[in-house]
Amino acid sequence: MRITLFSLAAALVAPAESFFVVQCYSRLFDQRADPVVSPGIAAGHVHTISGGNGFNVTMDFAKARSSKCSTCNIKQDLSNYWNPKLYFKAQNGSFLSVPIIGDQGGDLGGMAIYYLFRGDKLRPFPPGFRMLAGDSSKRKETDDFAGRAVSFKCVGVDATDHKGLPKTKCNQIRAQVTFPSCWDGKNVDSADHKSHVVYPATGNYDGGTCPSSHPVQLITLFYEVYYDTKGFKNLWYGDKQPFVFSNGDATGYGYHGDFVNGWDEASLQKGITTCSDGKADCEKRAFGTLREQGEAQACKLPSMIDEKVSGVLPALPGCNPVTYGPAPTTQQANCAAPKLNLKASPAAMGYVDLTKSKGFKYIGCGKDIAGQRTLNTAQISGNDMTVEKCVDFCKSKNLAYAGLEYSGECYCGNNVAADRAPISGSVGNCLMKCSGNTNQVCGGAGAISLYQSCKGGACSNAVKRESRRLSALELANAGSVDA
Numbered sequence: 001m002r003i004t005l006f007s008l009a010a011a012l013v014a015p016a017e018s019f020f021v022v023q024c025y026s027r028l029f030d031q032r033a034d035p036v037v038s039p040g041i042a043a044g045h046v047h048t049i050s051g052g053n054g055f056n057v058t059m060d061f062a063k064a065r066s067s068k069c070s071t072c073n074i075k076q077d078l079s080n081y082w083n084p085k086l087y088f089k090a091q092n093g094s095f096l097s098v099p100i101i102g103d104q105g106g107d108l109g110g111m112a113i114y115y116l117f118r119g120d121k122l123r124p125f126p127p128g129f130r131m132l133a134g135d136s137s138k139r140k141e142t143d144d145f146a147g148r149a150v151s152f153k154c155v156g157v158d159a160t161d162h163k164g165l166p167k168t169k170c171n172q173i174r175a176q177v178t179f180p181s182c183w184d185g186k187n188v189d190s191a192d193h194k195s196h197v198v199y200p201a202t203g204n205y206d207g208g209t210c211p212s213s214h215p216v217q218l219i220t221l222f223y224e225v226y227y228d229t230k231g232f233k234n235l236w237y238g239d240k241q242p243f244v245f246s247n248g249d250a251t252g253y254g255y256h257g258d259f260v261n262g263w264d265e266a267s268l269q270k271g272i273t274t275c276s277d278g279k280a281d282c283e284k285r286a287f288g289t290l291r292e293q294g295e296a297q298a299c300k301l302p303s304m305i306d307e308k309v310s311g312v313l314p315a316l317p318g319c320n321p322v323t324y325g326p327a328p329t330t331q332q333a334n335c336a337a338p339k340l341n342l343k344a345s346p347a348a349m350g351y352v353d354l355t356k357s358k359g360f361k362y363i364g365c366g367k368d369i370a371g372q373r374t375l376n377t378a379q380i381s382g383n384d385m386t387v388e389k390c391v392d393f394c395k396s397k398n399l400a401y402a403g404l405e406y407s408g409e410c411y412c413g414n415n416v417a418a419d420r421a422p423i424s425g426s427v428g429n430c431l432m433k434c435s436g437n438t439n440q441v442c443g444g445a446g447a448i449s450l451y452q453s454c455k456g457g458a459c460s461n462a463v464k465r466e467s468r469r470l471s472a473l474e475l476a477n478a479g480s481v482d483a
Contacts, residue, residue, distance in 0.1 A: 004276065011202045018117040020275040020283050021461070025102055025109035025296040025440050026048040026074040029084050030309050032317055032338075035059045035257050036193050042338055044331055045136070045318050046085040046246040048100060048225075050111055052078035053264050053426050057340060061128040064262030069299035072113070074283060078262035081113055083175065084136070084245040085309065086227045086253065089322060091237045097310040098243065101172060102227040102297075109293065114222040117276055118207035120215050121407045124268035125261040126262060128188040131197050136247045139325025145205035146260040147180040150255050165252035167241045169410025171230040177257040179221040182210035191202050191417045193258075219272060223257045234346030240324070246309075248320035249331060298365070298447060300427040307338050352387040352440055360391045360402060360451040364422025365430035368405055368448040374420040375403045375448070383408055384436035391451055392458075402451045405443035408435035422450060 027048050039058045042174035049055060059080075067078040086098040100110030131462035134150050141147060141163045151161040154172030166173060180197040187196040197218070200208030210217055229243065236242055245251040267287065275282035283290060309317050314375025316322070368374045374407030378397045381388075390410035394402035399412040422428060429447035434440040443449045 002394050018276050018278040018282075020115050020271055020286065022072050022077055022113040022115070023083065023109050024111040024113065025293045026050070026071045026299070027082075027100065027103060028053060028055055028071055028301045029303065030097075030306065031304055033057050033304055034082070034258065034307070036132060036189075036260065038456045040340075042305055042307075042318075042340065043109045044247070045316070045320050046333075047082040047258070048085050049080060049082040051080035051260075053301055053423075054078060054262065054460040055080045055260075057304060059260065061261065064161045064260055065264075067262065069426050070291065071296050073109075073293075073296060074287050075206075075289070075291050076264045076267035076287055079109065080260045080262060081223065081243070082256075082258050082316070083177070083223065083225055084247050084249070086173070086175075087244050087246065087313070087316065088232045088235065088248070089242050089244050090235065093314075095244070095313045095316055098232070098312070100226045101228050103228075109296075110226045112226075114220075114224070115271065115275075116206065116220040116222055117272070118220045121211075121217060121270050122272050123183070123216050124265050124272060125218060125263060126188055127265060129261040130189050130193065130259060132193045132256060133178060134176050134253050134254070135328075135331065136249070136256050137328040138254045139249065139328055140253055141250050142253075145199035146180075147253075149180075149199065149205045150253070151176045152252055152255075156230070163253070165241055165289065166188070167337075169236060170377050172462050173229050173243065175223075175225045175227065175252075175255055177223045177255060178206045179223075179257065179259065179450065180317075181206075181218045181220040182214035183216040184214045185216040190259055195336065209374050213221065219268075219468055221259060223375070240247040244322050246316055246318075246320065248316060248323050250322050250324050254329070256483075292366075294446060298367070298426065298428045299423065300327065300429065300431075304340055305338050306341050309427045319343070351451075354391055354451065355454060357455045358388065358395070360395075361454050363450045363452045364424075364447050365426070365428025365443070366403070366416060366422045367420045368403070368411075368443070368446055370446075373413075374416060374450075375399075375401055375411035377414065379410060381409045382435070385410060385442055386434050386436040387440050387449070387451070389436065390442075393428055394446045394451075395453075400453045403443070403448040404434065404441075405448045406445065407432045407442050409443070411448065416450065420448075 001445035030048050032043045032046050050071045052070045054063045054067035064078050087095040100111040146382045153174040154166035180199045182198050184196050190196040198214045199205045202209045273285040274286035319332035321330050385408040390404050391402045394412035400414045403411045408409040429444040429451045432444045434442035
């Protein structure tokens, strides 16, 4: 039976209380990107970003709603959700990226977004709404509502809420952040991205009476993110816990979350109305068929910044020295940031440009199923597979499509079914290196890198469209137009 975060965390919310859950099975990417705090430029630190693939360094509600896929399960929700990336600071001073549960495969998605029903006459988020919770510069515990709204659990060890990062070895560290729910009823954003919303004036941070300055009660957002820390248990050293967030925070008090609304407003209102009865399976009753895990995990974006943010790093990306508080941190001045890569290179998109040399164009990362192949007319495999070898083989059979999967498998055919076709704007799960050339990508698990014959002279125009990351308008906004 498939396990979900919901089944693990259901005890968090009392049975009598109503809510629904958005399951985010994977991330679009990990990047120094933040269209709320740092629009149009590289952000100060790395975030793990989930949600619709309309995400960009500058975006509005229309851009969010233009998403063709999402890493989360409710199809009507094309919002974006993000948090700082977690690293392990090794004894030699290097930083090792810590995965979120599910990002390396498996049935358990690593992020659950609870939509909690607190109060009466709850209002759905209006179009264009965005906000953040938490303070990236904070390095000490406070007992105000904003302080209580951020906490951690040491999964596999105890059920205690820790105000900062746990000081014991955990199977997973579950980070938790609750957003303010009282809105001024006018502004969908504010200069600090916080002032248009506040926590309740009475009761608790996740429920109570709103102040007169912010009288509108929104549905309450609660993020929980499971960081997979069990693989680092034998690497601990010294007298401090060794984990640090991408903003240099070794305390956990600077943990935070961002939200950009991408909901169809009527659908979110239906979710509020339907799920207020507290009955089980309200997500299906309110929203119908949910996005399957495989489809969500295939929703990826190509890198927007030419910068290594995962693996083993000599320093945290950006100017983010590790700090332990209690004094708050400040962003370092004159910190050079990499330029945005506004046009995706072939490598970033996971393809080889064979339009001139072979007469085949890359059309994207499609779906494949063992026993029901997307391309089933001819095939070869080997530990010397390259994109060129596969395309040459399919050309020799006079077939229109060539596809690569699992690093060393090549398939050919004349048709690609609509439900197997690539999703526009997503690099998909084609992430495996070719067995014969590690600089090339040859599909993935259940994912096939698809190339199509250019007969008819459509190659050059098609590749130009594929290679663009941003529209002309977005490029102009970012200050770099390439017509």
